[in-house]
Amino acid sequence: MSRTIVVLGATGEMGARVCRLIRRLAPTALLVGANRSGTGHAEFPIRKVDVADREGLAELLENADLVINAVGPYDYDPSPIIHAAISTHCHYADLAERLDFIEQVAALAEARAAAKAGVVLVPGCSTVPGLVAALAQRWKSDPGVAKLAVFLSMGSRNPVSRGLFAGMMDPIGRTGPGGRWFSRLVSHQTDDGRRLVFGSYPIAFSGSRLPVGSRSVPVRFHMGFDRGWINRGLVWAGRVRGRLGTRGAKWLAALLFPLAGLARPLGTERGVLSIVAEDGEGRERGRIEVVAASHGLDIPALPAAWLAQALVRDGWLAAPGLRGLHRVVSPEAAVAALVDAGYEVVFRPS
Ligand SMILES: NC(=O)c1ccc[n+]([C@@H]2O[C@H](COP(=O)([O-])OP(=O)(O)OC[C@H]3O[C@@H](n4cnc5c(N)ncnc54)[C@H](OP(=O)(O)O)[C@@H]3O)[C@@H](O)[C@H]2O)c1
Known part of the structure; x- marks a missing residue:
């Protein structure tokens, strides 16, 4: 039909x-x-x-x-x-x-x-919150998973539109439940041994809790780019943005937008979505990673x-x-569709 x-x-x-x-x-x-x-x-x-x-x-x-x-x-x-x-x-x-x-x-x-x-x-x-929640259902029958940490690294060589840039910039420097978003950088090692840096970022789950089967577990979300200096620049931009209202923030995003274009030739297309399941003590219990060597914006x-x-x-x-x-969409179907689209998916239960 x-x-x-x-x-x-x-x-x-x-x-x-x-x-x-x-x-x-x-x-x-x-x-x-x-x-x-x-x-x-x-x-x-x-x-x-x-x-x-x-x-x-x-x-x-x-x-x-x-x-x-x-x-x-x-x-x-x-x-x-x-x-x-x-x-x-x-x-x-x-x-x-x-x-x-x-x-x-x-x-x-x-x-x-x-x-x-x-x-x-x-x-x-989309990626957040939809795909993160769909993939996290892999742990729905593991009661040992007490919380999740999500790290999204984006390739700065990918094309960026004004809409995408303004949406990405909006929370940076604003105050969230755990302090100011993106006010400092944390490092996270991806499955291939690379160390990347990220800033804290809001996630669209009510009360920052994500449904996993019949439970709801706390989730921390971090966002960053493949180049450390871009992330450091965003921390600085956040200090300015934090002092501005909504209109000022839009003005700042418009001012910084051309820089995103200038940074493109210096970046890579590589993007990684890393979802780490932790036990009550914060020890890693498993992880799912989606790696895009290219076309990550798809x-x-x-x-x-x-x-x-x-x-x-x-x-x-x-x-x-x-x-x-x-x-x-089940986690198995999401993984199969991602692999079919040419992405690498790592699933590592502990
Ligand atoms: N959740 C996630 O993980 C995730 C990831 C990536 C992106 N996103 C979201 O995707 C959004 C879209 O980004 P984008 O890069 O595609 O933006 P974009 O390139 O600026 O495109 C916006 C589109 O909407 C149209 N449009 C704008 N205002 C409109 C209106 N009032 N009525 C009807 N059409 C209108 C535009 O065409 P005209 O101007 O000609 O109308 C254009 O086709 C981002 O803002 C971001 O929020 C979410």
Whole structure:
């Protein structure tokens, strides 16, 4: 059966990757893109719509089966798109990494009775929080796992868009539960013996706890780049950003954005997602690592393409309602799909 998949923000860095991956994984899907201008890709239609335009969105989703919202940064009101998705009975996913956005989607799903309408909503369907939660289910039957530490190292040679950069910069220097985000660097050794440095960073799980099977365990999240001097620069940028309000922070991100382009030739494409399971005393109990020698920026776009693939192949995603990616994709299926996409996945139980 033919399925119609709409990608909002299809011309952005992430949206374009989502579209390319859907074409590879679900070639029979009818793909429709959308953005504010209504222009872009020649291979499939691009419709003009704004994420704030509820009627325009409802019209766009009228005959669609799944909408993937790749319009970032996720600092806007999600209600127009969620209302449109539920009223047209169209499944919904986004790539949000912000807890406030994900919680707003969750509240709207509840208020608008998404489950009754037969609609599946998967906010955060990207690396963080989605893929991290899906992979962490490997430990669901190990009661010895008391907490998790997640380290995401990104290759600075990868292309970066304004949306991606502004979203990444936003929390740096702000005060979180454990102090200021990214105020100092910690070192972490990846499975291949390399030592990388990272700064603390918020993670989109309520109360910084991640569901593992029927339990919920505390999780610490750290983010960094392949080059130590970029991470040191971010600590300094955070000191300035910490003194600024939201507008000032946007201004600072716009000012620093050209530097990201200048740093690219000095960086690598190598990215690593390292998820470490710890016992109650903080001793390592196991780890999962996803290593991207190249094309690491496809990883945040892959989970949304998996949903499109499942819908086309199986005609079904999950029981209707709000679902984390870990309720839609098993850890085994996620690992198989990552390996199939050309990434190395290390699983090391202790
Ligand atoms: N959770 C994770 O692990 C993770 C990882 C990577 C990225 N992300 C998220 O992905 C987001 C997207 O990044 P990106 O690099 O793809 O951004 P981008 O390149 O700036 O693209 C944004 C896209 O949205 C469209 N757009 C912008 N405002 C719009 C509006 N009001 N209505 C409709 N369309 C609009 C843009 O086209 P027009 O300007 O022409 O409208 C463009 O197609 C990031 O902000 C980040 O939050 C999450």
